[in-house]
Amino acid sequence: MHSGRVASRSAEPRDARESRNGGGPHLDTVSLAIIEQLQEDGRRPYAAIGKAVGLSEAAVRQRVQKLLDQGVMQIVAVTDPLTVGFRRQAMVGVNVEGDVESVADALSAMDECEYVVMTAGSFDLMVEIVCEDDDHLLEVINRRIRAVPGVRSTESFVYLRLKKQTYMWGTR
Amino acid sequence: MHSGRVASRSAEPRDARESRNGGGPHLDTVSLAIIEQLQEDGRRPYAAIGKAVGLSEAAVRQRVQKLLDQGVMQIVAVTDPLTVGFRRQAMVGVNVEGDVESVADALSAMDECEYVVMTAGSFDLMVEIVCEDDDHLLEVINRRIRAVPGVRSTESFVYLRLKKQTYMWGTR
DNA sequence: CCCCGGCTCTACGAAATCCGCAAACATCGA
DNA sequence: TCGATGTTTGCGGATTTCGTAGAGCCGGGG
Numbered sequence: 001m002h003s004g005r006v007a008s009r010s011a012e013p014r015d016a017r018e019s020r021n022g023g024g025p026h027l028d029t030v031s032l033a034i035i036e037q038l039q040e041d042g043r044r045p046y047a048a049i050g051k052a053v054g055l056s057e058a059a060v061r062q063r064v065q066k067l068l069d070q071g072v073m074q075i076v077a078v079t080d081p082l083t084v085g086f087r088r089q090a091m092v093g094v095n096v097e098g099d100v101e102s103v104a105d106a107l108s109a110m111d112e113c114e115y116v117v118m119t120a121g122s123f124d125l126m127v128e129i130v131c132e133d134d135d136h137l138l139e140v141i142n143r144r145i146r147a148v149p150g151v152r153s154t155e156s157f158v159y160l161r162l163k164k165q166t167y168m169w170g171t172r
Numbered sequence: 173m174h175s176g177r178v179a180s181r182s183a184e185p186r187d188a189r190e191s192r193n194g195g196g197p198h199l200d201t202v203s204l205a206i207i208e209q210l211q212e213d214g215r216r217p218y219a220a221i222g223k224a225v226g227l228s229e230a231a232v233r234q235r236v237q238k239l240l241d242q243g244v245m246q247i248v249a250v251t252d253p254l255t256v257g258f259r260r261q262a263m264v265g266v267n268v269e270g271d272v273e274s275v276a277d278a279l280s281a282m283d284e285c286e287y288v289v290m291t292a293g294s295f296d297l298m299v300e301i302v303c304e305d306d307d308h309l310l311e312v313i314n315r316r317i318r319a320v321p322g323v324r325s326t327e328s329f330v331y332l333r334l335k336k337q338t339y340m341w342g343t344r
Numbered sequence: 345c346c347c348c349g350g351c352t353c354t355a356c357g358a359a360a361t362c363c364g365c366a367a368a369c370a371t372c373g374a
Numbered sequence: 375t376c377g378a379t380g381t382t383t384g385c386g387g388a389t390t391t392c393g394t395a396g397a398g399c400c401g402g403g404g
Contacts, residue, residue: 027256035256038249042214045361045391059382061362073251076339077210083244084199084207086341091263091291091298093329108336111344116336119263121329126263130341157265157293164280164288167248169258169302172283217362217390231353233391 027072030055034063035073036170042075080162081130088137089130089159093123098150100124106148112140123155199244202227206235207245208342214247252334253286253302260309261302261331264317265295267324272296275322284312295327 027035033053037044046064047057055063067073081089096103100118107127108116115128127145131137141156199207205225209216218236219229227235239245253261268275272290279299280288287300299317303309313328 032256035249035251040248042247042249047361056383057361058363058384062381072255073249074339075214075247075249076212077207077214077245077247078250078339079207079245081341084204084341091289104335113336114338114341117263117334118332119329120332122327123329126329155294157291157295157298160290160292162289163276164285166286167246167250169253169256169286219390228354229390230355230392234352 031063031067032170034060035067038064038073038075039168039170042077078165078167080165082159082162086130087133089128090137090141091157091159092127092129092141092145093155093157094125094127094145095122095152095154096124096150097152100150103148103150107145110140110144112136112144203235203239204342206232207239210236210245210247211340211342214249250337250339252337254331254334258302259305261300262309262313263329263331264299264301264313265327265329266297266299266317267294267326268296268322269324270322272322275320278320279317282312282316284308284316 030053034049034055037049037052046060049055049064050057050060053060068075094103094107104116104118104125107113107125110129112129112131113127114130115126117126118124119126129137129140129145131140137158141154145151145154202225206221209221209224218232221227221236222229222232225232240247266275266279276288276290276297279285279297282301284301284303285299286302287298289298290296291298301309301312301317303312309330313326317323317326
């Protein structure tokens, strides 16, 4: 019962953020607001989200489902791996000769690589890896990653302590 | 009805992963299993989790609440910022003179820093930053980060494309 | 040996939430 | 103007969440 109709989204000019998002699906202001709600609490009830963004419970539910299906967002538990028993974690900078994308795909296929991103700068790729122990770490870096065709060199940064980890860009 | 009593956790020897977790609270096998479930789907019902780990719905609920309260895990929506309207993102390697920890704290206090980790290697800190646009990125790196006392130098890696982002270390 | 405090689990009823569906509505192009 | 398409709303029933009370386990005194 939020006083009748909600103003049509297309009535207001498209939010600046909607344009040029790298090829992904278009996200309007309402979906952004929904994501923002779920960044604060991934289990917040649909009705509460609806009240916050001005939509019915069912509409929120359908939008959330679509965002999940499209891969725009995922609702998950995140932890500090070091707290949960993985004793060695590292960021690895990778230099590539040839096709960077195919190397990125190869690294993405590895379970131990939790995070893979193509970058500009003195590395072509940055990869975060999570391992059980030192032996595992050594094997992943020196045997597996360097064995990928196109990998020219790597540089490792072993994690000592995680200081911050947030996902609340929306709540600034 | 999982055949009467669940074996007391302390009956079996402590899981190897439980020890030496960096000072955080002790996590037994069951809590690990719960986290694993929520890494697959952060909204999975407590009853379903209970069936998977061999616990009642209420017990799962109480454990999850405690894990959240203790800060061991968070249940949140995660996205690719580039997909959601933030146009510039970068990893920044930082070299520090003096106390690394205090610099890490200062950087953690900045909203734009989403991820801060102390490392061993040619950088003392690695920081992931999320910005609206080029101007914002420039200001954060050149004015704010370099202005922190103790920061000797920085090197930036601007994100071109996010290839992988997972949180399912448990499901290997 | 017994009792007690602290902690965790189970049981269960009430309240809130989730879910599927059909109808209403908006938008857009023919 | 008229469909085609996609979204939102409004239900009712199934499911889940929530609070709480009581039981089981364990270790530390007395």
